[in-house]
Amino acid sequence: MATVSSSLLQVVLLLAATVIAVPLFKRLGLGSVLGYLIAGIAIGPYGLQLFSNISTIFHISELGVVMFLFIIGLEMKPSYLWALRKQIFVVGGLQVLTGGTLLTFVGIGFGANWQVAFVCAAGFVLTSTAMVTSIIRERNELNTPSGQKIISILLFQDLMIVPLLFVISQLSPTKIKSTVPLWESIGIGIACIAILIVSGLWLLNPLFKKLARYQARDIMTAAALLVVLGSGMLLEFAGLSMAMGAFLAGVLLSESSFRHQLEADIEPFRGLLLGLFFVSIGMSLNLNLVQKYWYLLLTGVLALMFTNMLVVYSIARLTKSSHKEAFNRAFIMNQGGEFAFVLYTSALSFGIINDQENGLMTAAIVISMAFTPIFLRLKTWIFDKKAPKQTQETPTIDEQHEIILVGVGRFGQIIRQMLWTSGYQRTTIIDIDQDLINSLAHFGVKTYFGDATRPELLRIAGIEKARLLIVAINNPQHTNAIVAFAKSVNPNLKIVARSYDRIHTYHLYNLGVEKIVRETFDSAVLSGQHALELLGTELETAQEISQLYSKLNRQGMKATAALYDSSIKMFNNKALNAEAKAQEQKMFEAIQELIASKKLLKEENED
Structure with a gap:
């Protein structure tokens, strides 16, 4: 019967004691x-x-x-x-x-x-x-x-x-x-x-x-x-x-x-x-x-x-x-x-x-x-327990980088990872979820606790000199407040913002946000592409339809955003509804033209 080394046994006992x-x-x-x-x-x-x-x-x-x-x-x-x-x-x-x-x-x-x-x-x-x-x-x-x-x-x-x-x-x-x-x-x-x-x-x-x-x-x-x-x-x-x-x-x-x-x-x-x-x-x-x-x-x-x-x-x-x-x-x-x-x-x-x-x-x-x-x-x-609950003190943000990322939840984490792996590792990250911050710290991700709707926190983070602001939180009101303040102190700032829905997208366009990402839009477009593939559409054609739809939809959103009026219910805004219908018809004609051209090309290749 094999014997166990005494030193190995000690290591096992040491680990067992700490694990317990x-x-x-x-x-x-x-x-x-x-x-x-x-x-x-x-x-x-x-x-x-x-x-x-x-x-x-x-x-x-x-x-x-x-x-x-x-x-x-x-x-x-x-x-x-x-x-x-x-x-x-x-x-x-x-x-x-x-x-x-x-x-x-x-x-x-x-x-x-x-x-x-x-x-x-x-x-x-x-x-x-x-x-x-x-x-x-x-x-x-x-x-x-x-x-x-x-x-x-x-x-x-x-x-x-x-x-x-x-x-x-x-x-x-x-x-x-x-x-x-x-x-x-x-x-x-x-x-x-x-x-x-x-x-x-x-x-x-x-x-x-x-x-x-x-x-x-x-x-x-x-x-x-x-x-x-x-x-x-x-x-x-x-x-x-x-x-x-x-x-x-x-x-x-x-x-x-x-x-x-x-x-x-x-x-x-x-x-x-x-x-x-x-x-x-x-x-x-x-x-x-x-x-x-x-x-x-x-x-x-x-x-x-x-x-x-x-x-x-x-x-x-x-x-x-x-x-x-x-x-x-x-x-x-x-x-x-x-x-x-x-x-x-x-x-x-x-x-x-x-x-x-x-x-x-x-x-x-x-x-x-x-x-x-x-x-x-x-x-x-x-x-x-006797003292009234207070929010955690604002941290000293000792690193003012040209990129500021607000929100590092399920949406923001992907953005952070893409930036980091692409070489943009000097990013100031802010979030208000203390448990999330603690969890990210175990992976070496330095995140500052704070409410980014507070102007003083954004100033400490260096918003006035920043090159890019990414707002990845899921609160439309807070996103609007952050974007509005950021643009007021740094008009040349480039902004990528997460949009909750169509109305929120209109607000962000009117605030001057360059890139707006509707949180479910891209995944919905991809789902539509997969649906076309399962219905028999060729992969290449389905991909091109997906890309064209995305492009035309974004263009249409800009056009309808200019007609949005918050004082009028969206479905009562006749000018906006008319433009939305016109954009949808334009999209239908463009995609049908794409499908027809693909069919024609396929027939020519078969001949």
Whole structure:
């Protein structure tokens, strides 16, 4: 009987645990992250003991965070990132400094000396980049103003890892002297960032253009992984984080024509490895330590989390965020982060903390991550249900392309796909269906939430400079409002609009729309062609009849549109009805002439 490899068995068990836990916790409204954490706890060395050595899994899974930051970078132009500089340095700086100070006092209040309390605070103040970005991505808030502010703060926190590691090294009771001077470490960091920027601006785009000529998808995927891992490794060498390197690489490629392709290539690896990352975090929770010191951990974690929430809320309000935005941010950014493990390991090696303190601090970080989705769910139950429902805030549309597509449902999806496959990938897409937007995000289709009948949204989307507007929604009144405003601010704008029926078509012609597509017209014409074929008409003749009918019908619609008067019922409009009858007679004569000519040609060929 064949034996099963133990490593293969572990992979199967790992996948089984996630497949069971993640859908369950999502069904409960607690999000996928908590599902991954619980799966890790269950199968880890302190649970069912199906895995013993988790360090290898953790190091591999860290690549999920790296790839996630690369994808976020792809969605941020350098100009937009520059516009966020105040958020990055002012809000991020205030949050880290204030939070670090108050959290240190919390640690002292629990009986730790100030050095140990500082180390604990340093790890807790660096919010989990992986968890927070996963949460706001699941809530489809990455491209909203509040989501962008959170990303800005996370970027500053990632930058703080280097100075915090330096401070921890200086707290060492043994005063271990670094072999590399501080100025040299800073110089190496700046040099590596400069190399990455130069490579991104002048080398990466030519590289992908050259590879695209070979039309080998696997090579493009390999190149995408090379860019992500190479940039991460470069900044890790500089003493910064791999995630920061990948993010910068993504930003530098955000305006590349290969951006969507890169995102599609990286996405499968990102999702799998990021899930594995949270599983490995769950595995690291020492349940024996939790059981022994449960009261200390519970009270300590709650004290740290509520202090963090107070700081986040206060800084947000101080920097002029609304109460709702500040409150929401406090519930999302209340946990410790994955960089805490790096800081605690460093502090342990320098003799600042002992093994037990390291274990307790690590457990506190993991527990805070597990509590965050629960707190968010409680917030929804207690606060959000009481508050009146409001529409989602208008997103910041950071990409003003020459093509704007409004509506990406069953009609608009086909248009988007045709444009994308024809090379027109830089299209600003707007829709009001949040569930649809979430679904499209899984396929890498970036869609902005918003009501396009609002003039300010169209202005943000760049309607005044756009070349083409496509309105593919199925609401005639909204279509008319969008078209009317678009034409008023950009008279030279070309418009393709979806028409609901004949009357709506008349309205659109009178608004100056160049191309009008009646939503059932082409499918009805094709059905008529098939009917002719089944009745014995030759395929070529049926196709020509179909084409001629379409051409004459469109011409007739323009003629009758000029006679349409909304104050008169259509069937009471004598002039319009007379023109419609004349157009139908003209169409009959033209098609009969076509059929007669085809018959004559066939008879001549037979003779």
